[in-house]
Amino acid sequence: MQNILKRYFGFDSFRPLQKEVIEKVLEGHDVVVLMPTGGGKSLCYQISALMKDGTAVVVSPLISLMKDQVEGLRANGVPAAALNSLNSEAENVMVRSSCLRGELKLLYISPERLVLEIPYLIRDMKISLFAVDEAHCISQWGHDFRPEYAQLGLLRQTFPEIPIVALTATADRLTREDIQTQLVLSDPVVFISSFDRPNLSLEVKRGFRKKEKDRAILDIINRYPNDCGIIYCLSKKTTESVADMLSVHGIVAVAYHAGLPAEEREKAQDDFIHDRVQVVCATVAFGMGIDKSNVRFVIHYNLPKSIEGFYQEIGRAGRDGLPSETVLFYSLADLVQLSKFAMESGQREINMEKLRRMQEYAESDVCRRRILLNYFGEYTDAHGAGCGNCDVCRNPPSCFDGTVLIQKALSAIVRADEQVSVRTVTDILRGNFSPEVTKGHYDTLKTFGVGRDVPSRDWQDYLMQMLQNGLFEIAYDEGNHLKLTDSGRKVLYKGARMELAVVRREEKTQRKERKLSRLKAVTPLFEKSEMTIGASAAGHKELFEALRALRKKLADAQGFPPYIVMSDKVLQNLCEVRPQTVEAFGLVSGIGDFKKEKYGNDFVEVIRRFS
Ligand code: ADP
Ligand code: MG
Numbered sequence: 001m002q003n004i005l006k007r008y009f010g011f012d013s014f015r016p017l018q019k020e021v022i023e024k025v026l027e028g029h030d031v032v033v034l035m036p037t038g039g040g041k042s043l044c045y046q047i048s049a050l051m052k053d054g055t056a057v058v059v060s061p062l063i064s065l066m067k068d069q070v071e072g073l074r075a076n077g078v079p080a081a082a083l084n085s086l087n088s089e090a091e092n093v094m095v096r097s098s099c100l101r102g103e104l105k106l107l108y109i110s111p112e113r114l115v116l117e118i119p120y121l122i123r124d125m126k127i128s129l130f131a132v133d134e135a136h137c138i139s140q141w142g143h144d145f146r147p148e149y150a151q152l153g154l155l156r157q158t159f160p161e162i163p164i165v166a167l168t169a170t171a172d173r174l175t176r177e178d179i180q181t182q183l184v185l186s187d188p189v190v191f192i193s194s195f196d197r198p199n200l201s202l203e204v205k206r207g208f209r210k211k212e213k214d215r216a217i218l219d220i221i222n223r224y225p226n227d228c229g230i231i232y233c234l235s236k237k238t239t240e241s242v243a244d245m246l247s248v249h250g251i252v253a254v255a256y257h258a259g260l261p262a263e264e265r266e267k268a269q270d271d272f273i274h275d276r277v278q279v280v281c282a283t284v285a286f287g288m289g290i291d292k293s294n295v296r297f298v299i300h301y302n303l304p305k306s307i308e309g310f311y312q313e314i315g316r317a318g319r320d321g322l323p324s325e326t327v328l329f330y331s332l333a334d335l336v337q338l339s340k341f342a343m344e345s346g347q348r349e350i351n352m353e354k355l356r357r358m359q360e361y362a363e364s365d366v367c368r369r370r371i372l373l374n375y376f377g378e379y380t381d382a383h384g385a386g387c388g389n390c391d392v393c394r395n396p397p398s399c400f401d402g403t404v405l406i407q408k409a410l411s412a413i414v415r416a417d418e419q420v421s422v423r424t425v426t427d428i429l430r431g432n433f434s435p436e437v438t439k440g441h442y443d444t445l446k447t448f449g450v451g452r453d454v455p456s457r458d459w460q461d462y463l464m465q466m467l468q469n470g471l472f473e474i475a476y477d478e479g480n481h482l483k484l485t486d487s488g489r490k491v492l493y494k495g496a497r498m499e500l501a502v503v504r505r506e507e508k509t510q511r512k513e514r515k516l517s518r519l520k521a522v523t524p525l526f527e528k529s530e531m532t533i534g535a536s537a538a539g540h541k542e543l544f545e546a547l548r549a550l551r552k553k554l555a556d557a558q559g560f561p562p563y564i565v566m567s568d569k570v571l572q573n574l575c576e577v578r579p580q581t582v583e584a585f586g587l588v589s590g591i592g593d594f595k596k597e598k599y600g601n602d603f604v605e606v607i608r609r610f611s
Contacts, residue, residue, distance in 0.1 A: 077594030402500030
C-alpha cells in the first residue's frame with residue numbers, strides 16, 4: 001500500500017482514515033466514506049483499485065470531474081479513462097475495448113450511462129470495485145439530488161460480490177442513511193473523518209458598505225498577485241458588477257452564473273482551471289465540478305443561506321493543504337433579504353433554522369471553527385483553546401456597558417410605534433431627514449438625533465448585536481419592522497444592564513498602513529503577506545515563481561491545468577529540498593515515478609540555476 005502511494009502519487013504517508021478505508025475495501029466490505037472537501041477521498045478508491053485485479057468502475061456526476069480525475073491519474077502513469085457523451089464515438093469504442101481487454105485500472109462513468117451498460121459492458125468486464133463519488137447526489141436530502149442516481153441499487157443486485165465504496169463531503173445523518181439505503185449496501189463500514197480544515201483561515205467582516213467591501217476585496221486579492229480565488233455572490237447581477245469592478249482595477253476576473261450561455265460558463269470554468277483567470281465572481285452554481293487544488297482564497301460577498309453550502313464553498317480553497325484564506329462579508333441587509341426568501345420558501349422552518357445557524361457563525365464571539373465543527377457534530381470543549389486561525393481567536397472582541405446606547409435605540413423603536421426598519425431607526429437616531437423620517441414625522445420624536453455622536457455604520461452594528469441578543473425581532477412579513485421582545489422591554493423599562501461588543505474599525509488602520517507603504521514607495525505597493533505561499537517559500541520566492549512558470553509551460557504544452565502537472569504544495573516542497581538530480585527529485589513528496597521520469601530533467605535544470 002505504502003509502495004503504491006509513493007510510486008504512483010509520490011506521497012510518503014496516508015492522510016487520516018485513508019489506509020483504514022483501503023484495508024476494508026480490500027477485505028471485500030462495502031464502505032461509506034465521509035470526509036470534507038479536500039480530505040483525500042479519491043486516493044481511497046484509487047489505491048484500492050491499483051491493489052486489486054481488474055478495473056474499478058467510478059460513478060461520477062459531472063463530466064468535468066471525470067476529466068479532471070482521469071487527467072490526474074494519467075499524469076501519474078495510471079491507466080484510466082472515462083465513458084461519456086463528450087467523447088467521440090470512436091473514442092468510446094476504444095475505451096470499451098480497453099475495458100474488455102482489462103487494460104484500465106479505473107473507468108469513470110456517469111450514473112445514466114452505467115445503468116444502461118450494466119447488462120452489457122459492465123457485465124463483461126472484470127471489475128475490482130465500484131466507487132460512487134459525490135454520493136450525496138443519491139439522496140433526496142443532499143443538496144445536489146439527481147433522480148437518475150436512484151437506480152444505482154442495481155449494482156448490489158447484479159454484482160453481489162463486488163465491494164461498493166460511497167464517498168461524500170455531506171455529513172448529515174439523513175444523507176448518510178439515504179446513501180446506504182439507496183445503494184442497498186450490505187452492512188457497510190462507515191468512516192467519518194474530522195471535518196476540520198485547519199489550513200483555511202476564517203474571518204467575518206461585518207457591516208461594510210459597498211465601497212468598503214470593494215476596497216477590502218482588492219486588498220485581499222493584491223496579497224495574492226499570482227494566485228486564484230473565488231468570490232461568491234448572492235445574485236447574478238452582483239457577480240457581474242463585482243467582476244467589472246475588479247476588471248477596472250486590472251484584475252483578470254469573470255462572472256459565472258446560471259443565466260449565462262453554456263459555452264460562456266464552460267469557458268469561464270476552463271480559464272479558471274488553467275490559471276488564465278485569477279478571480280471568478282460566481283453564484284453558488286459554480287464549483288461543484290472543480291477539483292482545482294491551488295485556490296488560495298474564497299470570499300463571500302454576501303451571507304450564504306446555510307452552513308452546509310458555506311462550508312462546501314470555502315472548502316474549495318486550499319485543497320493542496322497550504323494556508324488559504326476565507327472571508328465572509330456580513331450585513332444586516334443580507335440577513336433581512338435571506339430571511340424573506342426563507343419565509344417565502346416551501347420549507348419555511350428548515351430554511352429559517354439553517355439561516356439562523358449561519359447567522360450564529362457570522363455573529364460569533366467565540367472561535368468560529370468551533371461553531372462550524374459543532375454544526376457537523378464534532379463537539380469541542382467550549383472552554384478549550386480556540387483554533388488560533390480565525391479572526392475571533394486572533395483578536396478577541398472587547399465589551400463595554402452598552403445599556404444607554406441600547407435604551408436610546410429601543411426607545412426610538414417604541415416611539416415610532418414599532419413601524420420602522422433598521423435603516424429608519426438609524427436615521428432617527430442620527431437625526432437624518434430621510435424620506436421615511438419626514439413621511440412618518442419622526443423628526444418630532446424626543447429621540448430624534450439622540451445618537452448623533454455614533455456613526456451610522458456603528459449603529460448598524462449595535463442594532464445587529466441587539467437583534468442577536470434577542471432585544472427585538474424583525475417582522476419579515478411586515479415591511480421588516482422592528483418589534484421589541486420581553487428582553488428588550490427589560491432593558492428599556494426595568495433597568496436591566498447589557499454589554500455590547502466594541503465595533504472594530506480595522507480598515508482605518510489599514511488605510512494608514514497603506515498610506516505609509518505608499519510614502520515609502522521603495523517597497524512595492526502589494527507585497528505578499530505572511531500567510532500566503534510566499535511565506536513558507538520565503539527566500540524561495542524567485543525559485544517558486546520560476547518553477548510556477550515552468551509548470552505553466554509544461555501544462556500548456558499538454559493542454560492540462562497546471563495543478564495536474566504539480567500542485568502548489570509540491571512546488572513548495574521542491575523549493576525547500578532543492579533536488580540537484582533526477583533521483584533526488586523523485587524522492588520529493590508528491591513526485592511519483594511517472595512524474596520523475598517525465599519532468600525530472602526540466603525541473604532539476606531550473607533548480608540548479610538557483611543554487
Ligand atoms: P476530496 O475528493 O476528498 O475532496 P481529493 O481526493 O481531491 O479530495 O484530494 C485533495 C488533495 O489532497 C489532492 O490534491 C490530493 O493529491 C491530496 N492528497 C490526498 N491524499 C494525500 C496524501 N496521503 N498525502 C498528501 N496529499 C494527499
Ligand atoms: Mg472528490
